[in-house]
Amino acid sequence: MSAATDRTREAKTILLENDRGTYTVPTEGLYPFQWNWDSLFAALGWAQFDLPRAWAEIHSLFDAQWPSGMVPHIVFWSDSSSYFPGPEIWRTGRNAPASSGISQPPVAATIVKLLSEMDHLPSLSLYRSIERWHQWWHRARDPEGRGIIAISHPWESGRDNLPDWDQPLSRIASSSNGHHQRRDLDHVNPDMRPLQADYDRYLALVDQAATVGWDDTVIAQQSPFWVADPGLSAVLLRAERDLIWLGTALGEPTDAAQIRVARLESGFEQFWNDKVGAYCSLDLRNGQHAEAGTSASFLAPYAGIVNHTEQLLNELEAWSQTCEFLVPSFDPRHPHFEPLRYWRGPVWCMVNYMISTGLNEIGATQWAERLRTDTAKLITKSGMPESFNPITGGPVGGQDFTWTAALWLAWASHQPCPM
DSSP: OOHHHHHHHHHHHHHHHHBOSSSBOSBTTTBOSEEHHHHHHHHHHHTTTOHHHHHHHHHHHHTTOOTTSOOOSEEEOSOOSSSSSOHHHHOOSOOTTEEOSOOOOOOHHHHHHHHHHHSOOOOHHHHHHHHHHHHHHHHHHOTTOOSOOEESSGGGGSOTTOGGGHHHHTTSOOOTTTTOOOSGGGTSOGGGSOOHHHHHHHHHHHHHHHHTTTOHHHHHHHOSOOEEOHHHHHHHHHHHHHHHHHHHHHTOOOHHHHHHHHHHHHHGGGGEETTTTEEOOEETTTTEEOSSOBGGGGGTGGGTOOTTHHHHHHHHHHHHTTOSSSOBSBOTTSTTOOSSSTTSSOBOHHHHHHHHHHHHHTTOHHHHHHHHHHHHHHHHHHOSOSEEOTTTOOEESSSSOHHHHHHIIIIITSOOOOO
């Protein structure tokens, strides 16, 4: 039996063991609830052998949608003492189900389009729920209409501990909950997790937003952390295009989505940092770009943005001279690069998948295939952890991880189909 066959069996087993009926936990213990974009990538994995279960995954996530249209980043369908912070810290006032008060990168329309091409179109109610979520992003996280999407908390980016957030976080006083008991360190080596000072500030931001009742307008005006993120903006731009495809297929009007696409297209150039030669996050409180590129810099083609393709490919080549495996989450030449610490260096399969997809679509097929084969080598070598050390290929973070298993099944284990 081949190593690839063994890993495929392992991937299916991980999905089944992390299955909670209508949603999939990222991994037992460390993340015992439903996480937004983890769940959507899980659906892509389920679709490889159980399409009804894939659809159930997506519907369960949207069952937690707020009246505002926001889809939370954590849904607390059950109780668990293995994770902190729980509903009592988020204080969203929502109990059916309880959830966090922020969102995560909106990959739903893109995953639903892929499932539609494999199976059938979504229900109108699901399509309209995704439309409402997209509207929320523009209304709540780009109230000025600049065409760049802000995040109000590092966790909302999905790339929680990125060095980009260090300077904006430095403005925030530590949480009054500073003596809390972190539970992540019960499951993972502390060298792979955020520092305590960062965690205290994460909680301070939660407390500040909870104090104003998670009011989007107040948060946009007053949150000390208000940073436009090229990764989230790229994911949303692609999702808007895919939502238009879905709406057209369902016979729904798509004028509003087309307007949003045009705004995001024109706004994306604001992320370009000539000094770095990459798309970088933009601190909207002081107008300053982050000082280095990240894996999200390479998501521009995924969003259909091709203005600086040659420079981005040159940057990818430079990174490849420093790392054995692509794509590290942060510039490996920078002094803040850490190959083991959460989002400050490790390789993440779902980011590689999105970058590779975009590179394929602009004709950079050799680089796209390099990312797929690197991902396959990492999984073959180290199994299915949360992420990987880009220098050694070793496992990083939680083990038996859902989205790593899902991306092995859907992409890394075989030549990708045209998308």
